[in-house]
Amino acid sequence: xxxxxxxxxxxxxxxxxxxxxxxxxxxxxxxxxxxxxxxxxxxxxxxxxxxxxxxxxxxxxxxxxxxxxxxxxxxxxxxxxxxxxxxxxxxxxxxxxxxxxxxxxxxxxxxxxxxxxxxxxxxxxxxxxxxxxxxxxxxxxxxxxxxxxxxxxxxxxxxxxxxxxxxxxxxxxxxxxxxxxxxxxxxxxxxxxxxxxxxxxxxxxxxxxxxxxxxxxxxxxxxxxxxxxxxxxx
Numbered sequence: 001x002x003x004x005x006x007x008x009x010x011x012x013x014x015x016x017x018x019x020x021x022x023x024x025x026x027x028x029x030x031x032x033x034x035x036x037x038x039x040x041x042x043x044x045x046x047x048x049x050x051x052x053x054x055x056x057x058x059x060x061x062x063x064x065x066x067x068x069x070x071x072x073x074x075x076x077x078x079x080x081x082x083x084x085x086x087x088x089x090x091x092x093x094x095x096x097x098x099x100x101x102x103x104x105x106x107x108x109x110x111x112x113x114x115x116x117x118x119x120x121x122x123x124x125x126x127x128x129x130x131x132x133x134x135x136x137x138x139x140x141x142x143x144x145x146x147x148x149x150x151x152x153x154x155x156x157x158x159x160x161x162x163x164x165x166x167x168x169x170x171x172x173x174x175x176x177x178x179x180x181x182x183x184x185x186x187x188x189x190x191x192x193x194x195x196x197x198x199x200x201x202x203x204x205x206x207x208x209x210x211x212x213x214x215x216x217x218x219x220x221x222x223x224x225x226x227x228x229x230x231x232x233x234x
Contacts, residue, residue: 009072010155017062017151018172024058025180052140059144063151077154079216104213111212112222115205119198119230135228142223145199149173149206150216162214166207173203198230 067073075081084101153169160168177183177200186192202223209219 006072007155007158009066009070010158013062013066013070013072014152014155014172017058018176020058021176022179025182029181055144059148063147066151073151073154074158076214077157078150079210079214079219081215081217083217101215104215104218107212108209108215108218108222111205111208112226115201116226116229119201135224138228139220139224141227142220145202146206146216146220146223149203150210150219153207153210157210162211166210170203170207198227202226 063073063078067075067078081100084098149169152172153166156168156171157165159165183196186196205222205226206219209215209222213219
């Protein structure tokens with residue numbers, strides 16, 4: 001694939017993802033909209049055996065197809081690095097280096113701790129006991145979100161560079177949330193609103209981590225730990 005077609009295909013993948021997200025949120029809103037005579041919203045029954053595989057296909061499957069099948073994304077733009085014990089030149093990833101990993105882990109711990117501390121300070125006046133996630137659910141949510149955000153960020157990083165491009169990558173993330181009626185509904189309920197705002201904060205943290213480390217593995221690790229510790233429920 002030549003450079004021009006690869007650049008075009010990146011934006012086509014991103015546009016398709018936004019289109020699918022908008023269509024899915026519109027269908028869900030239609031099925032859950034209030035119906036007379038009760039005039040109460042109807043909740044769609046959650047079927048994990050259907051819902052989670054669909055989420056996996058959308059959040060992880062699309063980026064994987066664009067990267068592995070079409071070669072339309074770059075490993076560096078996604079933040080894929082080899083682990084410090086691996087330095088295989090045949091892999092299309094940045095080489096693993098112990099010094100870089102130690103530095104990146106330091107940045108990850110510092111930024112993640114700062115995020116946790118800000119949430120604790122903000123919630124101190126009204127703090128209630130948190131119901132923690134199961135660790136496997138926290139890991140699942142971290143993978144879904146971090147891979148999806150990296151997918152949206154990659155074209156902007158390639159076009160604008162790491163600094164400006166990373167913040168530009170939050171534009172489609174914000175657009176996807178704005179057109180989803182469920183996100184507006186979240187803000188009407190304290191628990192759901194808290195979870196949504198924490199997820200917004202984690203998106204900003206993910207951007208900061210990418211600027212400092214370009215390492216998606218550490219972003220997933222930080223997201224998992226914070227989601228688990230902060231008791232995010234959805």
